[in-house]
Amino acid sequence: MPELPEVENTVRSLNKLIVGNYIKDVWTNAPKLVRKGSFQELKKGMIKRKIQSVERRAKNIIILLDEDYALLVHLKMTGHFLIGKWYIQNNQGREEAVFYKEGVLSEKVNGYIHFIFYLDDGRELALSDLRKFAKIVFGKKEEIYKEEGVYNIGIDALEIKIGELRAIVSKSSKNIKTLLMDQYKIAGIGNIYSDDILFQAKIHPLHKASSLTNQEINNLYKAMRDILSLAVRLGGTSISDFRNIKGEKGTYGERRLVYRRDGKPCFVCGTLIKRIKIGGRSARFCPLCQPLLAKGR
DNA sequence: TGCAGTGTTGCTTC
DNA sequence: CGAAGCAACACTGC
Numbered sequence: 001m002p003e004l005p006e007v008e009n010t011v012r013s014l015n016k017l018i019v020g021n022y023i024k025d026v027w028t029n030a031p032k033l034v035r036k037g038s039f040q041e042l043k044k045g046m047i048k049r050k051i052q053s054v055e056r057r058a059k060n061i062i063i064l065l066d067e068d069y070a071l072l073v074h075l076k077m078t079g080h081f082l083i084g085k086w087y088i089q090n091n092q093g094r095e096e097a098v099f100y101k102e103g104v105l106s107e108k109v110n111g112y113i114h115f116i117f118y119l120d121d122g123r124e125l126a127l128s129d130l131r132k133f134a135k136i137v138f139g140k141k142e143e144i145y146k147e148e149g150v151y152n153i154g155i156d157a158l159e160i161k162i163g164e165l166r167a168i169v170s171k172s173s174k175n176i177k178t179l180l181m182d183q184y185k186i187a188g189i190g191n192i193y194s195d196d197i198l199f200q201a202k203i204h205p206l207h208k209a210s211s212l213t214n215q216e217i218n219n220l221y222k223a224m225r226d227i228l229s230l231a232v233r234l235g236g237t238s239i240s241d242f243r244n245i246k247g248e249k250g251t252y253g254e255r256r257l258v259y260r261r262d263g264k265p266c267f268v269c270g271t272l273i274k275r276i277k278i279g280g281r282s283a284r285f286c287p288l289c290q291p292l293l294a295k296g297r
Numbered sequence: 298t299g300c301a302g303t304g305t306t307g308c309t310t311c
Numbered sequence: 312c313g314a315a316g317c318a319a320c321a322c323t324g325c
Contacts, residue, residue: 002304032319059305077304078321112321131320133305149306173313183306190304240304240323260303280316282302 002075004157004188005231005252006242007059010081013245014054014063017083022050022120023065027088029095030114033127035135042138045069046117058153058187062144070144076133078112078241082126086113097126130241149183157188158228162221169209169217176212176220177205178279188228192237195259195284197223204292205276205283258284
């Protein structure tokens, strides 16, 4: 479920743990995750390169290497990085990475490792991705920054200023739920946090963005900052596959407000949380706390 | 057993 | 142009 808080935690850990290391080797059993160029080119280009720093661009991870090379990783639905040790075994003609030590990482450790970056000090950085949607691109830093979904995304949801949010919201023809998840307008928010942000701001997900009042936009802005920074502090949400780089769960999911709580009582008023479809995604909200028409209008 | 639903994004179609 | 539907993949839960 990597949205902004999960990716931010991942990038902080990578900066702490792998900067300064050299890449010794790269293994994969899912070369199709390399969405531009070939895995062989990626491997050749990465070996002997030093990791200089790691950046987050909304939900994108950019690992900067020496000589102006870079690796772009988008975790999509189920991707996450893990540091550990694996051995490669042959399972009916197909290579599979199996974790060395049982019980260190959380459950579902084996079968989903599709990339391993071998570091010069013997540690291994792996990419686990159950659904194999992740996007990996290797290239010159300059080209990576020009990638679709990197150069042309909106302002980061944790960096946006109130005036910028007001301008985007008032110009949009979309409903507020769809706008919050539109990476080309505001970058970093997905389904989990848009549900919780709208609940916190007491705004109905179908509310037309351009008809929000100034007060509602102020509330939305504060809710965005509060929910996202809390989720960063709590290590993100691990209701599904996300784990931090050590394999541990984030705890935001344990105190989420409405996301995937349909049929359960609202924490504020006790009304049962509803689920509707918006733009093909499920949206959860409290029909009493988040009325479609604000009181008095 | 079968099928709807699941974090994301991008492509095709209307 | 925008919106809707679906595809990529594999699992969970009703």
